[in-house]
Amino acid sequence: MQIQENIPLAPFTTWKIGGPASYFTRAKNIEDVMEAIAWAKRSNQKYFVLGGGSNILVSDSGFDGLVIKIELDYVNQSDGQLTAGAGVSMSRLGAITMQKNLGGLEWAIGIPGTVGGAVFGNSNCFGGSTGQNIKSVKLLNAFGHIRDESKDYFEFDYDYSKLQKTGEIVLEASFSLQKVPSETMTQRRKDITKTAVERVSAQPLGKKVAGSVFKAFKQTQEIVKQMDKN
Ligand SMILES: Cc1cc2nc3c(=O)[nH]c(=O)nc-3n(C[C@H](O)[C@H](O)[C@H](O)COP(=O)(O)OP(=O)(O)OC[C@H]3O[C@@H](n4cnc5c(N)ncnc54)[C@H](O)[C@@H]3O)c2cc1C
CATH class of the missing domain: 3.30.43.10 (Uridine Diphospho-n-acetylenolpyruvylglucosamine Reductase, domain 2)
Structure with missing residues (x-):
């Protein structure tokens, strides 16, 4: 080091x-x-x-x-489970799983960050989220202890995981995925590519855009109604 x-x-x-x-x-x-x-x-x-x-x-x-x-950059597969180092890019992971006809992480091709960042913030895109697919995560705490925690530990919520309070470091994450027929995956790939292309018009590739950094309000409709009243 x-x-x-x-x-x-x-x-x-x-x-x-x-x-x-x-x-x-x-x-x-x-x-x-x-x-x-x-x-x-x-x-x-x-x-x-x-x-x-x-x-x-x-x-x-x-x-x-x-x-x-x-920069822990590795992906290992065994049965329906995929384990990725915390430095693997989510979009690459999404692409790898689609290639292998493993369903569940197709949405991840829309995320520019890493596996570690995705677990930290429960990244979500195109209707999918990190927490939905997590099986377990290898963590390191500030005292240098390593342990595995399963999905429930993280209390995943919108743009939230418990790591935002504990400060633990994600070393690698294992995802549960389902083998799907190649025709199904071909259709999913088409659908997700269409949505991704539409998104590029709002968030041009290679430009310094904010993307989905900011949190959307959960109660947007209530707020809009309230604003209308005022
Ligand atoms: C163009 C664009 C589009 C985006 N689209 C989306 C979207 O569709 N959906 C979405 O949810 N987000 C989106 N984002 C936001 C961002 O990509 C995600 O929040 C992503 O998960 C951040 O990951 P990162 O690796 O870049 O984290 P960083 O920005 O490097 O770090 C973010 C936080 O995560 C922590 N962290 C990073 N790695 C680890 C680790 N290994 N262990 C513990 N903590 C760690 C950092 O300490 C920091 O607090 C977008 C951003 C941009 C710029």
Whole structure:
């Protein structure tokens, strides 16, 4: 594990703005993540876990501490279960599952972030959500302990998982998927591609768009009614 100093964070985010991290490291495997946490403790530094940078806004003054860029990039399959490292991109995972005729994660092709970020925020798209498909997640806590937790632990809700309170780090996630006939998957792929293409007109690829970073109101209709009354 290599610790770099004074690294600009803007290139690691979709907004492409923000100042530098005083310390920065890329974690390619579980040992790297553990070492990074231990280094931060030893050095009396705060740490921040960075995924795809598609749901963070970095201050111009940067981050005074260690940024750990999660790059655990592997996908393993056994029966109907797929396990992905926390650094795997959700859109890539969606594409891989479609290729394998494993149904359940087709919606993920719309998410620009990583598996870790998706679990953290229960990312959702095109009617599907991370929590719906999670079987279990390997977590690391601030004391350096690793354990597996199943879906219920995360209390998934709209744009929410319990990790937002506990601060635990996602190392890898296992998803329950269903084998579907290839004709069914071909149709699903067509449907999702159509929806994705429509979305690109509102969120052009390669442009610095906010995408679905902001939360939608659950009670939008009530609020609109209230506004109408006023
Ligand atoms: C163009 C665009 C379109 C988008 N569309 C959608 C959409 O359709 N649906 C949707 O839900 N979101 C959408 N988003 C928002 C964003 O992509 C998701 O929230 C995504 O899951 C964030 O993942 P990330 O890896 O980029 O996380 P980051 O932005 O890197 O981090 C976000 C948070 O997750 C935490 N985190 C990251 N990795 C880990 C880990 N391994 N363990 C613990 N915590 C971690 C970080 O500490 C941070 O607090 C969109 C964003 C953009 C820019």
